[in-house]
Amino acid sequence: MAVNLVVGTQWGDEGKGKIVDYFSKDADYVVRFQGGNNAGHTIKVEDQVYKLHITPSGVIQGKIGVIGNGCVIDPDVLIKEIDELTKRGIKPKVLISDRANIIMPYHKILDGAEEKFLGNKKIGTTKRGIGPCYSDKISRNGIRAIDIIDRETLSKKLDTILAIKIRIFDAYKIDEKLDKKEILETYSYFGEQLRNLITTTHVELNMAINSGKNILLEGAQGTMLDVEYGTYPYSTSSHTVAGGASTGTGIGPKHIDDIIGIVKAYTTRVGEGPMPTELFDEEGKHLSEKGREIGTTTSRPRRCGWLDLIVVKHSCMISGITKLAITKLDVLEGLKKVKICTGYRLNGKKIDFFPANIEQVSRCEPIYEEFDGWNKINANSMKLADLPENAQTYLKLIEKELRTPIALVSIGPGRKETIEF
Numbered sequence: 001m002a003v004n005l006v007v008g009t010q011w012g013d014e015g016k017g018k019i020v021d022y023f024s025k026d027a028d029y030v031v032r033f034q035g036g037n038n039a040g041h042t043i044k045v046e047d048q049v050y051k052l053h054i055t056p057s058g059v060i061q062g063k064i065g066v067i068g069n070g071c072v073i074d075p076d077v078l079i080k081e082i083d084e085l086t087k088r089g090i091k092p093k094v095l096i097s098d099r100a101n102i103i104m105p106y107h108k109i110l111d112g113a114e115e116k117f118l119g120n121k122k123i124g125t126t127k128r129g130i131g132p133c134y135s136d137k138i139s140r141n142g143i144r145a146i147d148i149i150d151r152e153t154l155s156k157k158l159d160t161i162l163a164i165k166i167r168i169f170d171a172y173k174i175d176e177k178l179d180k181k182e183i184l185e186t187y188s189y190f191g192e193q194l195r196n197l198i199t200t201t202h203v204e205l206n207m208a209i210n211s212g213k214n215i216l217l218e219g220a221q222g223t224m225l226d227v228e229y230g231t232y233p234y235s236t237s238s239h240t241v242a243g244g245a246s247t248g249t250g251i252g253p254k255h256i257d258d259i260i261g262i263v264k265a266y267t268t269r270v271g272e273g274p275m276p277t278e279l280f281d282e283e284g285k286h287l288s289e290k291g292r293e294i295g296t297t298t299s300r301p302r303r304c305g306w307l308d309l310i311v312v313k314h315s316c317m318i319s320g321i322t323k324l325a326i327t328k329l330d331v332l333e334g335l336k337k338v339k340i341c342t343g344y345r346l347n348g349k350k351i352d353f354f355p356a357n358i359e360q361v362s363r364c365e366p367i368y369e370e371f372d373g374w375n376k377i378n379a380n381s382m383k384l385a386d387l388p389e390n391a392q393t394y395l396k397l398i399e400k401e402l403r404t405p406i407a408l409v410s411i412g413p414g415r416k417e418t419i420e421f
């Protein structure tokens with residue numbers, strides 16, 4: 001029996017989908033514990049590419065995909081994703097926590113309105129209604145999965161909640177009307193479609209642990225988007241760090257074994273907010289083009305920069321990461337020099353921690369270690385020694401600085417382009 005956890009250590013898009021799919025071979029259940037369809041997790045198997053937003057990545061390997069209570073679910077997106085996978089010959093086995101919050105139409109409208117209101121101070125959200133849905137959960141105005149399969153409860157809750165939303169719509173001068181009848185019909189219909197999947201997943205998962213089954217917990221986003229430890233307020237609204245896995249699934253912390261931190265070999269970020277190692281030159285262009293750094297969910301170009309170990313060190317500490325998986329090492333090939341940030345300079349002084357004050361973060365100047373680059377990585381590499389010597393030096397510095405062992409290196413998007421140590 002093992003309960004392992006995969007988390008992103010940067011600003012998301014580290015390759016979690018690929019790595020979760022890879023480790024799913026040994027899992028019975030693969031569980032999302034936070035976030036919603038702001039995530040975009042890519043899995044490539046032979047010539048087939050799957051982009052999953054809310055369905056757990058383990059369904060591609062035929063494992064049971066659980067959407068935990070810590071997630072927010074847009075039922076329309078989930079139903080379409082399940083349908084599309086079914087059409088492509090994958091029969092996804094999905095279970096939904098009865099306690100997960102549901103993204104409602106007004107959440108999506110408010111996400112857009114809040115961003116518009118913020119103007120040049122906007123967060124750059126995915127506009128999927130994530131922030132407003134989590135806000136309602138915390139302020140106890142949420143609709144949960146269990147509510148959409150009971151028309152009467154849903155109707156009563158909508159009476160209270162819509163009265164509040166109408167006032168907020170007025171304040172934002174939003175023209176769209178909230179039609180209770182239409183929302184009730186649509187969401188009762190979604191409830192009927194999903195009824196058989198909505199269950200007490202926390203009970204099923206704990207029973208699975210007791211009977212020796214293997215569970216893989218799949219994080220979305222990354223530490224720097226965490227609502228507490230990320231670049232707040234330029235963050236998402238959930239707990240993306242390892243601690244979120246316990247509250248987001250109902251699996252007690254004592255059950256969790258390995259915590260695998262996914263580290264992209266360089267840094268990317270989508271949306272607004274500071275990113276100390278961002279590049280605006282030819283090297284940045286190399287990362288963007290060779291790494292095909294276009295957002296999986298919103299198709300926005302991702303900002304690119306050198307690997308920032310202050311960021312990853314912060315993640316290792318907060319999540320108690322036990323193993324590292326390095327992704328996209330192949331993207332660095334062909335660069336004459338490669339750099340790793342091992343410290344920041346702030347107000348003329350060297351610091352080696354990530355500041356809470358966002359204005360300070362935007363003034364941090366990275367301190368780099370520079371290495372000679374390498375040419376082509378052999379796609380058939382099976383072990384560390386098969387990689388170019390300079391790439392090995394690069395990996396060794398990461399291990400040394402983070403004091404955490406590398407368990408896996410990914411050298412391409414495909415399932416097989418993976419070296420496990």
Ligand code: GDP
Nearest residue numbers: 013014015016017041042296328410411412413
């Ligand atoms: P996630 O959100 O963390 O699951 O990451 P995304 O799927 O949004 O973005 C990662 C992108 O990099 C996807 O297009 C993957 O197919 C791709 N990818 C993953 N690992 C590798 C790798 O080792 N090398 C290359 N070249 N691409 C990779």
Ligand code: IMO
Nearest residue numbers: 012013038039040124125126220221236270271
């Ligand atoms: P995966 O799981 C990268 C970013 C958005 C924005 C901020 C807040 O694929 O790594 P939100 O819609 O959550 O309120 O947006 O968070 N963001 C992501 N960036 N990868 C993601 O998910 C992201 N999910 C949200 O771009 O800056």
Ligand code: MG
Nearest residue numbers: 013040041296
């Ligand atoms: Mg992604």
